Structure formats: C-alpha cells, structure tokens
Amino acid sequence: MVRLLRPFGRAVTYTRWLHLFMAVVWPAMWIFLDEAWAFVSVVPLAAAGLVPGMRVVEGVQARLLLTGHRPDDTTTDIVVAPSATWADRGRTVVWLEARLLIGSCVAMLTVQLPVLAVDLVNAARGGRQGEGSFLRLTGSGWWYGLLSPLPLLLLAAVVVGSGELITRLARRLLGPSAAERLSALEERTEQLLERNRIARELHDSIGHALTVAVVQAGAARAANSAEFTDRALTAIEETGRSALEDLERVLGVLRESERPVSGRPTLVDAVRLLESARASGAKLDAEVAGPLETLPGHVSREGYRILQEALTNVLRHAGAVPARVRVEVAEDALTLDVRNPLPDARAAPGRGAGLRGIRERAALLGGRAHTGPDGAGDWLVRVELPLG
Incomplete structure (x- = not known):
C-alpha cells in the first residue's frame, strides 16, 4: 500500500501532470473558435518542431517538469541544445505530436473521471446525471455508490502512468543522438x-x-x-x-x-x-x-x-x-x-x-x-x- 501511494508524495508526479496539461493549451484555444481547428493545429505544431530552437524549449521544460533537473545540470538524458540534424528535427516533431496526443487524453480524463464519480453518487441517490459526461448511466440504484471510487482510482493511475510514459518518451525523443553521445x-x-x-x-x-x-x-x-x-x-x-x-x-x-x-x-x-x-x-x-x-x-x-x-x-x-x-x-x-x-x-x-x-x-x-x-x-x- 505504501508503495502504491509513494508516487503521490513526490513533487515530480504533479509537475509531469502539469507538463501534459501545458501541451494542450494552444490547441484548446482553437476549440472556442471551431472544434475542427483543434485538429488543424497539428500541422503548425509539426512545422514548429522543424525549428532548431524548439528542441531547446522542449528540453528545458522536460528537464524541469519531468525529471526535476535544472537546465544547467550535467545530466545528459535530455538534451538542451538546438537540433543539429534533420534526424533531431524529426524526433522533435514526433515528440510534439506525441505530447499533444497524450496530453489531450490526460486532460480529457482529468475532467471526465471526477464528473463520472459525481454521476455515480447521484445515481446511487436517485438523482439525475449531469450534462457533458462521456459515459451515460442507465437507471439508478444504491450499488452505483460502490462504483464511485473507481473513476478516482483510475484517474490516479492515469496521472502516474502518463507521467512515466511521457518521461520515457522525452528521454527517447529529446535525448542525445549518436553523434552527441x-x-x-x-x-x-x-x-x-x-x-x-x-x-x-x-x-x-x-x-x-x-x-x-x-x-x-x-x-x-x-x-x-x-x-x-x-x-x-x-x-x-x-x-x-x-x-x-x-x-x-x-x-x-x-x-x-x-x-x-x-x-x-x-x-x-x-x-x-x-x-x-x-x-x-x-x-x-x-x-x-x-x-x-x-x-x-x-x-x-x-x-x-x-x-x-x-x-x-x-x-x-x-x-x-x-x-x-x-x-x-x-x-x-x-x-x-x-x-x-x-x-x-x-x-x-x-x-x-x-x-x-x-x-x-x-x-x-x-x-x-x-x-x-x-x-x-x-x-x-x-x-x-x-x-x-
């Protein structure tokens, strides 16, 4: 039990969560204009990844929020340097798109899973389900109350698991190339x-x-x-x-x-x-x-x-x-x-x-x-x- 709760006592768990939320800030702004623009934003994001300096920006964020290291640390698992080759640029593009995809999923689940927990409590009490839930409940019954903790446990697993996943991807896609090694x-x-x-x-x-x-x-x-x-x-x-x-x-x-x-x-x-x-x-x-x-x-x-x-x-x-x-x-x-x-x-x-x-x-x-x-x-x- 202590081992399961240990990640929630570390600050890096929450900075990784924040890092994923930051990935969807810009696409989310387009949703207010038109939902289709959220998908169109993938193209300029890929173009931004071809700029050599984008690797520096992403490397600094990844070091600070994913690993807890400062940009001037001697660690070399995540590089803070401009892209020197087209292979480096390509990896930066893949990183940006992967961060957007994972961040969008995590952001959606972060909002929807607590809503689902509240809906399960309301269904157990015979109330109505709120609007905007991604999972519709049928009928009502006391046993819905027994299921209400599950969405929150799932959210906790999503926070920890997505943080580990994005950190591994950062070390892979923002890490040093063969020439840099x-x-x-x-x-x-x-x-x-x-x-x-x-x-x-x-x-x-x-x-x-x-x-x-x-x-x-x-x-x-x-x-x-x-x-x-x-x-x-x-x-x-x-x-x-x-x-x-x-x-x-x-x-x-x-x-x-x-x-x-x-x-x-x-x-x-x-x-x-x-x-x-x-x-x-x-x-x-x-x-x-x-x-x-x-x-x-x-x-x-x-x-x-x-x-x-x-x-x-x-x-x-x-x-x-x-x-x-x-x-x-x-x-x-x-x-x-x-x-x-x-x-x-x-x-x-x-x-x-x-x-x-x-x-x-x-x-x-x-x-x-x-x-x-x-x-x-x-x-x-x-x-x-x-x-x-």
Missing part, C-alpha cells in the same frame, strides 16, 4: 586524461621537491658544516619555491576548468633541474646535443617531467652516486638517457608510480620508454619521443 564521451575522455596528467604533474613536481629536501637535510646533518648547511638550505628553498609555483598553477587549472594550461617548465629549463640535483649530492655528467629551443612545446614539457622523475629516482634510491645524463635532439626524435650505478646489482626493476608515469607519458606521445637494469650493473632510463 560520441561528443560527450570524447569530452569525458579528455577530462579523465587531464585529471591523470594533473596527478602526474603533482607527483613529479612535489615528489621531486620533497626528495631534494629530505636528501639535503640528511646530508647537512651528516656533514656538520655551516657552509654545507647554508648551501643545502638554499637548494631546499629554491626547489620548494619551484614546487609551490607548480602547485599554484595546477590548482588554478582545477579551479577554472576553461583556463588554458600555461607556464609549465620545458627542457630549456633543464639546467636549473640539473643544478638542483647536483646541489642535492648527485654527481652528474650531463651532455646536451641539439637545440632544445626548437622542440615542440608538448614534447619539451613532457621531456622535462620525465627527466625530473628520473633524477628524483636517482636521489631517492641510489643517493650520491655518479650519474650520466644525455639529452639528444635529432631531426625526428628526442632521446633522454639517465644512467646510474645500482646500489645492489641484483635489484629488481621498479614498479612505482614514477616509473609508470614515465612510461605513460612516452606512450601518450607515441614514444617508447625503457626503465630497469641494463645488464652491466647500471640502472637505465631511456626514453625516445617522436617530434612529429
């Missing part, structure tokens, strides 16, 4: 890729800064030298300031979804990255071959992050060991090599998020990445990124 899927994919990229940005930047801070603090404590401690604090300050700038930039992108991503470091800034690693105790032998400033922006930015993660891994896992860094710019590819001795020649390849991020960055640009022991007792990170 594909566009929404592509947009969602772009959002997920952007979130994944931001997560990698934070991991690489903040992880590098924390690694430098930990290594420098430990080295300063072990050295017990005021001069070394001063250099360590300077390196921590510079790395921390750079990480804060990266954090502010990423948070700005998250706050403003339409804000373009700019100001990210590139391989042209690799000198600062190498100096930060040297200040942290790494003994780097760096070689740069080719003009870094000619690299495409996306390749240079991702190359910087890959180099940063590779150097962070050297500091974190190997410590103050000699490392060789080679950056080579060729005509068709960028090659990054970072090689350092393993603390343990039997160490297994890493499976951390940093190495996975290096491989993901390379794969997104159509490149290749190798991370692991090279068989000669060294740990090797080698990445090739195409320039096309």
